[in-house]
Amino acid sequence: MVIQLLISIVALLVIINAVAKLRQKTFTLTVFIIWISLWIAMGVVVWYPNISTIVAHVLHIGRGADAVLYISLIVIFYLLFRTTARLEKLHQDVTKLARAIAIASKKEKQ
Amino acid sequence: MNETTSINPSVPAMYTSVWVVIPAYNEQRGVREAVQQVQRYIPNVVVVDDCSKDHTSDEALKGGAHVLRHPINRGQGAALRTGMDYALQQGADIIVHFDADGQMQPEQIPHMIQPVIRGEADIALGSRFLTQKSNIPPLRQMILKGGILFTRIISGLDLTDTHNGFRAMNRYAAEKIHIVQDRYSHASEILDEIAKHKLRYVEVPVTVTYSDEAMAAARARGQNSFNAIKIAGRVIWGKLLS
Numbered sequence: 560m561v562i563q564l565l566i567s568i569v570a571l572l573v574i575i576n577a578v579a580k581l582r583q584k585t586f587t588l589t590v591f592i593i594w595i596s597l598w599i600a601m602g603v604v605v606w607y608p609n610i611s612t613i614v615a616h617v618l619h620i621g622r623g624a625d626a627v628l629y630i631s632l633i634v635i636f637y638l639l640f641r642t643t644a645r646l647e648k649l650h651q652d653v654t655k656l657a658r659a660i661a662i663a664s665k666k667e668k669q
Numbered sequence: 670m671n672e673t674t675s676i677n678p679s680v681p682a683m684y685t686s687v688w689v690v691i692p693a694y695n696e697q698r699g700v701r702e703a704v705q706q707v708q709r710y711i712p713n714v715v716v717v718d719d720c721s722k723d724h725t726s727d728e729a730l731k732g733g734a735h736v737l738r739h740p741i742n743r744g745q746g747a748a749l750r751t752g753m754d755y756a757l758q759q760g761a762d763i764i765v766h767f768d769a770d771g772q773m774q775p776e777q778i779p780h781m782i783q784p785v786i787r788g789e790a791d792i793a794l795g796s797r798f799l800t801q802k803s804n805i806p807p808l809r810q811m812i813l814k815g816g817i818l819f820t821r822i823i824s825g826l827d828l829t830d831t832h833n834g835f836r837a838m839n840r841y842a843a844e845k846i847h848i849v850q851d852r853y854s855h856a857s858e859i860l861d862e863i864a865k866h867k868l869r870y871v872e873v874p875v876t877v878t879y880s881d882e883a884m885a886a887a888r889a890r891g892q893n894s895f896n897a898i899k900i901a902g903r904v905i906w907g908k909l910l911s
Binding site for chain 1: 741751
């Protein structure tokens with residue numbers, strides 16, 4: 560019971576936070592939907608663990624808990640990959656900026 | 670070194686559209702001398718100070734170079750690209766990559782640019798292994814041989830030395846070669862670009878001096894033999910992402 564309540568509260572807080580971020584436009588609609596679905600799914604599975612067993616059967620995985628674990632891992636790997644790619648892009652953009660500044664403000668002898 | 674910074678009158682006129690790009694990070698001890706020595710052969714030198722913590726920019730200016738300074742440290746690859754962009758803007762026909770740490774010999778620049786000037790190649794790459802003069806420490810030699818194998822597998826280029834920073838290229842090559850890897854993986858990246866754009870390349874024998882000072886400078890920049898493994902990882906990772 561304790562863990563159910565705890566996770567539900569966390570999920571609720573995260574969802575409230577996500578709505579705020581969507582309003583401030585720091586979240587795009589796609590990210591918002593993915594993020595919200597993830598936490599709603601988590602909240603549902605905590606209260607009705609049998610759902611994970613149904614999902615597990617559909618995916619031909621033995622136990623519900625295993626299904627949750629596998630799906631979480633896939634999601635985490637995907638997010639990690641995307642973050643790394645984003646970070647790389649950001650690095651390259653920063654370099655372009657540094658380059659433009661360096662060329663625009665060429666040093667002169669004093 | 671007490672020579673004047675004035676340009677040597679014996680510099681051939683055709684060298685006036687040659688630009689030497691020197692990336693520099695915390696090289697205040699050697700950069701002025703490097704610039705002055707290079708200018709004995711090539712008048713146009715641009716030093717890209719990669720946000721050094723010392724007086725690299727001032728020293729390079731005193732040496733008589735054009736000086737660009739990154740507002741934040743972006744790595745040697747990024748600094749090279751900045752210098753190349755600037756040189757291209759200034760109308761460079763030939764661009765030379767050179768280091769400020771005293772490992773390379775300025776008197777070899779005319780040899781480097783010869784195949785490019787004669788139109789035999791789009792890019793000339795310095796090689797330490799076409800001559801016996803370089804005194805390369807054994808561990809470094811082993812790592813470099815590994816780099817050769819790595820390059821042959823990844824980009825299919827047949828080279829004797831894949832991580833030599835001494836290069837000369839024409840404008841066409843300079844415009845084609847994109848360096849997106851900011852740190853030291855750019856050496857592999859340049860080779861990839863050569864393969865991708867089917868640039869005509871040639872190796873030119875160069876001597877590299879591994880003085881204690883040069884090695885210490887390299888270490889200060891975080892460049893040591895074990896980094897080679899890290900670089901290989903980055904190259905593969907970069908390929909996965911692109």
